[in-house]
Amino acid sequence: MKPIKKALRWSLWLWLSAVIWAAFFWAPPMQGFAGLYGESPQTGRIFFFHVPVAIVSFVAFMVAGFCSAWYLWKRTPGADRAAFAAVESGIVFCVLAIVTGAVWAQVQWGAAWTWDPRQTSILLALLFYGAYLTLRDAIEDPEAKARISAAYGALGIIVAPFLFYVLPHLVPSQLHNDPGSTTMSPKILVVFLASMAGFTALFFWMHRVRRRVLALAAADGDRLVDETTPDMEGLTVE
Amino acid sequence: MWRAISTWTAEVRWIFAKEWRCELRTRYALNTLGLFAFTTLIVVSMALGGPVGLSADARPFLAVLLWVILLFAATAGLPRTFVHEEESRTATQLRLAARPSSLFCGKALYNLTLIFALEALVTPLYLVILEIPVASPGAFVLSLLAGGFGLAVGSTLIAAMIAQAGARGPLFAVVAFPILLPLLKITIAATLAAVLGEAADMHLTLGLLYDAMLTVAGLMLFPAIWNP
Numbered sequence: 001m002k003p004i005k006k007a008l009r010w011s012l013w014l015w016l017s018a019v020i021w022a023a024f025f026w027a028p029p030m031q032g033f034a035g036l037y038g039e040s041p042q043t044g045r046i047f048f049f050h051v052p053v054a055i056v057s058f059v060a061f062m063v064a065g066f067c068s069a070w071y072l073w074k075r076t077p078g079a080d081r082a083a084f085a086a087v088e089s090g091i092v093f094c095v096l097a098i099v100t101g102a103v104w105a106q107v108q109w110g111a112a113w114t115w116d117p118r119q120t121s122i123l124l125a126l127l128f129y130g131a132y133l134t135l136r137d138a139i140e141d142p143e144a145k146a147r148i149s150a151a152y153g154a155l156g157i158i159v160a161p162f163l164f165y166v167l168p169h170l171v172p173s174q175l176h177n178d179p180g181s182t183t184m185s186p187k188i189l190v191v192f193l194a195s196m197a198g199f200t201a202l203f204f205w206m207h208r209v210r211r212r213v214l215a216l217a218a219a220d221g222d223r224l225v226d227e228t229t230p231d232m233e234g235l236t237v238e
Numbered sequence: 239m240w241r242a243i244s245t246w247t248a249e250v251r252w253i254f255a256k257e258w259r260c261e262l263r264t265r266y267a268l269n270t271l272g273l274f275a276f277t278t279l280i281v282v283s284m285a286l287g288g289p290v291g292l293s294a295d296a297r298p299f300l301a302v303l304l305w306v307i308l309l310f311a312a313t314a315g316l317p318r319t320f321v322h323e324e325e326s327r328t329a330t331q332l333r334l335a336a337r338p339s340s341l342f343c344g345k346a347l348y349n350l351t352l353i354f355a356l357e358a359l360v361t362p363l364y365l366v367i368l369e370i371p372v373a374s375p376g377a378f379v380l381s382l383l384a385g386g387f388g389l390a391v392g393s394t395l396i397a398a399m400i401a402q403a404g405a406r407g408p409l410f411a412v413v414a415f416p417i418l419l420p421l422l423k424i425t426i427a428a429t430l431a432a433v434l435g436e437a438a439d440m441h442l443t444l445g446l447l448y449d450a451m452l453t454v455a456g457l458m459l460f461p462a463i464w465n466p
Contacts, residue, residue: 072462120423128416135413138403143466148399151459155395155417158451162420166444 023048054097060090068153085210253344271315289369301429316393320401373435385425
């Protein structure tokens with residue numbers, strides 16, 4: 001089993017390296033990005049990283065939501081750890097989406113932050129899941145921590161789609177393209193889909209590693225408690 | 239079936255009456271919400287330098303400032319509904335006395351009456367002090383009701399969560415704002431459209447949809463939050 005996992009891990013690195021190479025050297029420059037500095041087709045290459053990480057952050061938050069709902073149903077500690085790991089990874093991808101978006105916005109629109117509806121929505125998503133971590137840290141009792149976090153995480157099943165898909169359509173964006181109106185050449189589409197697949201696989205790999213670390217920490221915590229708690233049996237009050 | 243519904247309704251009524259009885263003893267939430275909103279209203283009016291009407295400079299802020307006043311006043315008063323149960327150690331007794339769904343509905347109903355009372359007090363004052371004419375009063379009232387409903391239900395749910403945590407005061411704002419901000423963005427757009435006499439139908443529909451989703455989520459999640 002181990003060689004297969006090792007091969008999968010190497011395949012992921014090779015795949016992502018190929019995506020990075022293809023995004024810069026194989027895909028043609030993108031037309032239609034007339035920004036602050038005139039027509040700038042080379043800057044559009046950030047699209048191959050910015051859009052996939054934004055979509056993967058949504059996938060991560062939905063995974064967190066469903067793992068939270070699973071915990072509330074079955075009360076298995078593994079589901080709570082899976083939800084927590086998904087939120088952590090989702091926040092990493094969310095921050096990457098915000099940063100790459102800000103870099104692109106600076107080049108394209110002349111300002112890193114313009115309170116465009118999509119920028120606002122992804123920032124609200126970051127705040128929502130940042131609050132998940134704060135809430136989790138504020139509860140001491142492990143059972144209550146898992147239960148309350150799971151309830152908040154499950155609320156994300158409603159809030160995340162609203163933030164990622166409903167709110168951006170509420171106010172028509174003057175800057176972001178409507179995804180439905182964009183046409184891609186076959187080469188661009190292939191690199192985009194390969195990047196989507198690569199980043200999604202990267203998320204699930206990161207999620208798996210983090211879940212294992214959390215499981216080991218939980219097991220270690222239990223062992224430490226067992227070792228440091230004095231055995232009360234046989235003790236008598238003088 | 240009818241007996242179960244009647245018992246459930248009686249529990250909701252009992253929780254609602256208990257909340258108001260407790261509130262009228264101390265008048266903590268009433269005083270906090272009212273004074274907080276009134277003080278903020280005065281600050282806003284002073285900062286704007288008096289009546290602004292529908293002047294072009296003030297237009298983007300008309301609805302935002304009203305909802306900022308309502309949101310911060312709600313944040314100051316609404317979390318108490320569950321926090322005081324934990325502080326006075328009556329939560330366990332309440333768990334035995336009522337089902338989670340009726341408890342959630344009773345508490346949400348109490349918060350709803352508080353927030354509607356706050357809106358009834360603050361909104362006319364806001365409109366009069368800043369001399370803002372409302373072109374579509376029906377849509378304006380609907381936007382206030384939709385926003386107030388979401389604030390009350392969302393705050394009830396979050397209050398139940400943070401009541402079991404430490405550092406409850408700051409935590410409520412941190413946890414509640416991301417959930418309430420999408421609703422506020424919608425209701426601010428609806429309120430502004432109503433003031434200016436523009437179409438607010440889409441915003442109102444989305445606001446009511448968000449309210450419905452929060453209510454369903456609250457009813458589904460509350461038993462897990464409330465019962466260890």
